[in-house]
Amino acid sequence: xxxxxxxKGKAKGTPPPVVLSLQKFLRTYEKHCAGSxxxxxxxxxxDLRSSIANEQSxxxxxxxxxxxxxxxxxxxxxxxDCKMDSWSLGRLGKALQLGGLHSLxxxxxxxxxxxxxxxxxxxxxNKKLQGLSLRYCGLGPGSGPRLGFVISQSAxxxxxxxxNDLQCSGALALLRPLVEFTEMQGKDPPAPGVAPNAxxxxxxxxxxxxxxxxLSQNAKSSQAATVTTTSGKKKRKKEIKKRKCLAEPGPWLVxxxxxxxxxxxxxxxxxxxxxxxxxxxxxxxxxxxxxxxxGNNVLGEKAAAxxxxxxxxxxxxxxxxxxxxxxxxxxxxxxxxxxxxxxxSNTTYKKKKKAKN
Numbered sequence: 001x002x003x004x005x006x007x008k009g010k011a012k013g014t015p016p017p018v019v020l021s022l023q024k025f026l027r028t029y030e031k032h033c034a035g036s037x038x039x040x041x042x043x044x045x046x047d048l049r050s051s052i053a054n055e056q057s058x059x060x061x062x063x064x065x066x067x068x069x070x071x072x073x074x075x076x077x078x079x080x081d082c083k084m085d086s087w088s089l090g091r092l093g094k095a096l097q098l099g100g101l102h103s104l105x106x107x108x109x110x111x112x113x114x115x116x117x118x119x120x121x122x123x124x125x126n127k128k129l130q131g132l133s134l135r136y137c138g139l140g141p142g143s144g145p146r147l148g149f150v151i152s153q154s155a156x157x158x159x160x161x162x163x164n165d166l167q168c169s170g171a172l173a174l175l176r177p178l179v180e181f182t183e184m185q186g187k188d189p190p191a192p193g194v195a196p197n198a199x200x201x202x203x204x205x206x207x208x209x210x211x212x213x214x215l216s217q218n219a220k221s222s223q224a225a226t227v228t229t230t231s232g233k234k235k236r237k238k239e240i241k242k243r244k245c246l247a248e249p250g251p252w253l254v255x256x257x258x259x260x261x262x263x264x265x266x267x268x269x270x271x272x273x274x275x276x277x278x279x280x281x282x283x284x285x286x287x288x289x290x291x292x293x294x295g296n297n298v299l300g301e302k303a304a305a306x307x308x309x310x311x312x313x314x315x316x317x318x319x320x321x322x323x324x325x326x327x328x329x330x331x332x333x334x335x336x337x338x339x340x341x342x343x344x345s346n347t348t349y350k351k352k353k354k355a356k357n
Contacts, residue, residue: 019052022048022052023052026045026048026049026052074101075103076103077105078105079105079106079109080107080108080109081108084115086118089111090118092119092122093118095122096119096126099128102128103130103132103133104131104132105131106119107134108135111137111138111139112138113140116143116146120147123150123154124153124154125153127154128155129155130155130157132156132159132160133160134161135160135163139165139166139170140165141169141173143164143170144169148175149177151251152178156252157255158253158255159255162260163259164260164261165262167261167262167263167267167271168263168267168271168275169271172274175275175278175279178289179278179281179286182281182282182285252288255291257292258297259293259294259295259296260295260297263294263297264298264300275303276303276307277306279292280307280309283307283310283314283322284314287319290320290322291324292324294324294325294326295327296327297326301330301334304326304330307324308341311341311342312341315341321343323342323343
């Protein structure tokens with residue numbers, strides 16, 4: 001008799017693929033939190049476990065309570081190429097006022113003027129956010145004044161606005177508060193030999209370094225605990241007070257990216273000239289700004305020559321090196337000179353060899 005092939009039945013208790021993927025995602029998320037020494041968000045864990053129990057895909061996860069707060073202390077939030085309605089943006093704007101975000105990226109999310117107002121209202125007087133990225137968000141010239149106000153009233157150090165349509169008028173409105181702040185600090189640049197500010201307020205640097213060097217700080221504090229002196233106690237109290245302080249309102253802008261924003265001579269008459277004047281003033285006087293990206297904006301030869309002159313004046317004034325990117329649609333000599341004057345020096349200092357006895 002021919003042998004009857006035994007059919008291999010499906011193993012009992014095998015979870016469906018959606019459960020396996022959610023379990024893997026939860027394990028990966030918990031492992032990442034452990035590796036980065038950050039707490040697991042209770043809302044994400046709860047929603048994932050609920051979806052695993054119901055054998056359903058996770059579609060939404062509520063990270064914010066009705067008050068706009070969250071039990072999980074987020075420091076970085078990236079929402080890339082997502083369609084967000086007014087309700088979601090309103091909650092996000094409220095969370096920006098109450099939360100402790102250090103970095104926010106909303107790249108490729110198309111916003112109208114009314115929708116952007118939710119974000120701007122949340123960023124006003126924000127003393128914790130240090131990095132803001134709004135690349136390819138459809139921002140027009142009207143967003144320039146609001147961005148300038150946000151920068152002047154917050155602690156944002158890095159601003160990325162590539163791929164929008166600010167044009168000369170919007171970019172000019174953005175730069176104006178920066179230049180006014182620079183002029184208020186003093187009409188004369190810092191004296192030669194005096195090291196200017198590194199581009200961030202001291203309180204902000206304490207906030208940045210606190211998370212990255214928590215282990216070393218704990219080790220130092222345990223060693224310092226063995227020596228109990230009155231001077232040591234006073235120093236420790238001062239350090240604790242400094243760490244608790246928030247960054248003072250800006251502008252403290254260090255990096256500004258305005259690539260592909262339609263900044264050219266096609267707009268209103270004289271707008272490019274005024275933008276160039278404001279830009280060169282910022283380059284010449286500001287010790288905070290260290291990086292400006294103006295790629296894919298047709299500035300023209302006259303504006304490029306003015307930028308080159310400002311870079312040379314900055315170098316003469318002993319200000320920190322400014323890295324600036326411009327489009328190569330200018331003369332090769334001007335482009336090369338701008339590149340050389342915005343390049344860090346490669347000079348290295350060799351250690352002296354110890355004399356042999």
